[in-house]
Amino acid sequence: MAETKNEALAAWMNDHQMSAAELAKAVNHAIRDLTGKAGSTSERTAFRWLSGENQWPQERQRRALETVTGRTAGDLGFVPRGNRRTAPSQEDLSVHRRRFVGAATGTAVAVSVPLIAAPSRPSRVGTADVIRLRDHVETLVAMDAERGGHGALEQAALAGASEALDLQKRSTTQRVRQRLFALASDFTATAAWSLIDAGRLDSAGRHLDRALTLAGLAQDPETTMQVWNLRAMLARQGKRYAEAVAAAQAAQATAAARRSPLHASLAHGRTAIGLAYQGDQRGALRSLGRAEETLSRADVTAPRPSWIAFYGPAELYSLTAIVRDVVGNPAEAEAAAYRALAALPASFRRNRVHTTARLALAQLHQGEVEQACVTSGEVFTIMNGAPLSGRTRQMLGDFQRDLITLAPSARIAHEWMDRYRTEWSTL
Known part of the structure; x- marks a missing residue:
């Protein structure tokens, strides 16, 4: 050529x-x-x-x-x-x-009907079908960015997985068949993520088991890395910290992480969080250092799969804030959270909400009760009436618990609870 x-x-x-x-x-x-x-x-x-x-x-x-x-x-x-x-x-x-791919719109109404339906199908499956399905993955990613995890998103993602698996049964090449398995894994992982983000952890594990099997059938290191990353997140939220570390280390071992500093950095960051919650401060900070070093070698402007589009310097600062706060360095956590907020793109509203809640926790853990209450209130301002994710509600629950523990008689603490408890618990 x-x-x-x-x-x-x-x-x-x-x-x-x-x-x-x-x-x-x-x-x-x-x-x-x-x-x-x-x-x-x-x-x-x-x-x-x-x-x-x-x-x-x-x-x-x-x-x-x-x-x-x-x-x-x-x-x-x-x-x-x-x-x-x-x-x-x-x-x-x-x-x-839209005429070519028959894509559904990224609205809540769209996912209440079959998302992948096409007007007619040729007898042989080819690259055009792969592109059409990949477009639907992008649609679901956009829906997640707008609304967060919810039941309709889970069902739409599972419908996409079913479509990909149906197509791979028909006449096609081995290469296309493997891509369809990879897409089925991606869809299924998206369904799992929607449950993790919504705080519905019990069913998410079954989806991830299925997604990992499909990634193996696809022989695709990218989707394998995606699943192990979500498995680490699920285990950590379920307080199974040894499993969270093991899953993050499995992510490190994938071919995707070995060949891409960006992927490797994320895997090291997940390991750092798991180790921090396990109480291994030295190991957590060591893994955090590796995440920083590998990210410095990554080209963050290069094209990357949609599932890892969120990761970069801002997200690593956010992970750093978690690790530093958990290991007992709230001042360093606060500084990292500020850096994350400064680096976050304006379009990443839900990331900004999550990091703002983390910033409030770091301030609270330094005894800055009044400032922490003001900061946590910004979460509701940023969302402007939109639903909070299950993960964010859980973090605000942690904030309220620590607020009661650290300042049980403070006027500002009672005002915060009176003002936000109902809004936080119902959004």
């Missing part, structure tokens, strides 16, 4: 694990859906796009590429020649894309 000059297209293909031949096939499927007539895009054509030899595909190929990828031609690294009509707007592009 000629030297790659279209880095944007190459990056998208690498992120979606798609070869030139598979891209050509997906484009031809999209052309058929858009025009009613199958396309004739070849693997060589895809190579010409990558090499820069063809910098502006013909119109129907361009529209198909935009439909398949969800990005404009310009975003994919293509440059129009002369005075050609500009690329479609993102609004127009989303209309074409």
Whole structure:
């Protein structure tokens, strides 16, 4: 293949694990859906796009590429020649894309009906089906970011897993079959996460057992790492700290963590939290140091799977705040929480709420009762009436318990309980 000059297209293909031949096939499927007539895009054509030899595909190929990828031609690294009509707007592009993938909207109503239904299905399953299902994973991730874990999200994710497993039973290649198993694992892990975030821990373990089996069938280290990460979180919230450490160490041992400093950093951070709750201060701080060191070697701007999109310097500061507070260093925990809040993107509202609650705990554990009460009240301001996740409610419950213990007669403590107890317990 000629030297790659279209880095944007190459990056998208690498992120979606798609070869030139598979891209050509997906484009031809999209052309058929858009025009009613199958396309004739070849693997060589895809190579010409990558090499820069063809910098502006013909119109129907361009529209198909935009439909398949969800990005404009310009975003994919293509440059129009002369005075050609500009690329479609993102609004127009989303209309074409919905026609191709049949994606459900990311609303609470949408997940009350079958999420993965498609109008018609060819006898053979291919890359286009994988892309369609992966788009639905992204839809669920967006729903989680907006609403947090809830029953409708769990059911939508399980429907996605069922769809992927049904498809893998039909005629397809081994590579596509493994991708479908990986997607089924991703969907099932998402269902587990929705329960963990909602504080419904009992059923989450069964989903994670299933997700780990599916990841093994897929022979996919990425989804395997995803499941072990969630297993560590579930065990820690269930106060099974030895299991939390073991799960985090299993995450460290995955091929995904061995080849990616970003993944390795997250696994070390989870280990640090488990060790902190076990009472192993030295081990916890050692693991925290490894998390910091490996993250310093990671390219945090590189494309990454949606499940780990949350992780970066801000999240590591948040994990540091937890570890430092648990091992008895609340001043260091407060400083880390402030750094996390400063580094968090504005769109990560629920992360900001969780870190704000952690900051309030660190302040309370230093005896700063009044400031801690003010800080914890910011949680409700940030959410602005939206539901709190089960994890956040649990943390506010911890805050109230410690508040009563540390300042049982303080006026500010009673005012906090009178003002927020009902709101916190019902949101």
